[in-house]
Amino acid sequence: EQSSPVLEISSLSAGYGRFDVVRDIGLSVGKGEAVALLGPNGAGKTTVLRAIMGLVKQRRGLIRIGDTDVSDLPTHRIARGLAAIAPEGRRLFLDQSVEDNLLLGALHLRHDRTRVERLLTSVYDLFPVLRNYRHRLSSFLSGGEQQMVAIGRMLMSDPEIMLLDEPSVALSPVAVDIVVKAMLELRKRGASLLLVEQRIDVATRVCDRLYVMAHGEIVEEMTPEIVRSGGMSILNKYLG
Ligand code: ATP
Numbered sequence: 001e002q003s004s005p006v007l008e009i010s011s012l013s014a015g016y017g018r019f020d021v022v023r024d025i026g027l028s029v030g031k032g033e034a035v036a037l038l039g040p041n042g043a044g045k046t047t048v049l050r051a052i053m054g055l056v057k058q059r060r061g062l063i064r065i066g067d068t069d070v071s072d073l074p075t076h077r078i079a080r081g082l083a084a085i086a087p088e089g090r091r092l093f094l095d096q097s098v099e100d101n102l103l104l105g106a107l108h109l110r111h112d113r114t115r116v117e118r119l120l121t122s123v124y125d126l127f128p129v130l131r132n133y134r135h136r137l138s139s140f141l142s143g144g145e146q147q148m149v150a151i152g153r154m155l156m157s158d159p160e161i162m163l164l165d166e167p168s169v170a171l172s173p174v175a176v177d178i179v180v181k182a183m184l185e186l187r188k189r190g191a192s193l194l195l196v197e198q199r200i201d202v203a204t205r206v207c208d209r210l211y212v213m214a215h216g217e218i219v220e221e222m223t224p225e226i227v228r229s230g231g232m233s234i235l236n237k238y239l240g
Pocket residue numbers: 016017021039040041042043044045046047048088
């Protein structure tokens with residue numbers, strides 16, 4: 001896995017104003033691997049995902065997806081099958097139908113209707129409830145169902161790497177379980193995931209490796225096994 005990562009970041013610094021929120025970060029995600037970014041509020045986790053998508057203007061360092069250096073690419077190019085994000089807060093168009101929200105992920109594929117249909121089918125196979133709700137306005141969906149749409153929209157672009165920003169936040173235990181099982185199913189399908197999480201239990205269930213961020217830097221790297229055999233106290237030191 002380590003020999004040909006699907007995502008490789010080195011010496012990344014990124015921020016918004018006078019200061020860098022993220023400083024000199026290096027991380028990698030192998031093909032078919034799931035990696036978590038843990039850390040307290042304000043550590044810079046979301047900023048890393050936004051930098052990968054090219055949504056943060058101020059970024060330095062190297063970001064490579066597959067064979068493509070995306071460090072200087074604009075977001076619309078990166079979103080064309082390289083990386084996709086299920087953002088914090090889900091960011092759906094609530095006055096649009098479920099299916100229209102999903103199709104937004106596949107705008108760059110709209111000339112290949114067969115492929116779009118195949119992707120839609122795979123999203124509805126992953127979340128059967130969305131098939132029933134396909135013509136419903138997204139505002140009528142529960143928080144968990146809206147999160148399914150956000151994940152589905154990400155799948156619709158058929159990306160090399162999927163970025164998920166706290167998909168478990170503010171969901172019921174049942175909905176969290178559905179989202180976790182969906183991520184595990186994506187892994188079975190061979191997807192590569194970078195998951196930002198505050199919940200250690202979710203991260204350890206889904207991921208092969210965990211990075212811990214604090215004050216804009218990566219301060220620890222561990223495996224779920226290490227967390228279970230005593231690493232929890234290290235994590236709690238950072239996560240509080
Ligand atoms: P959270 O879990 O709260 O999202 P995080 O680890 O994802 O935390 P970021 O969202 O990356 O952290 O934010 C890191 C820092 O950057 C915070 O201090 C935040 O206030 C600042 N920040 C985030 N977005 C912006 C922005 N658009 N403009 C200016 N500062 C920002």
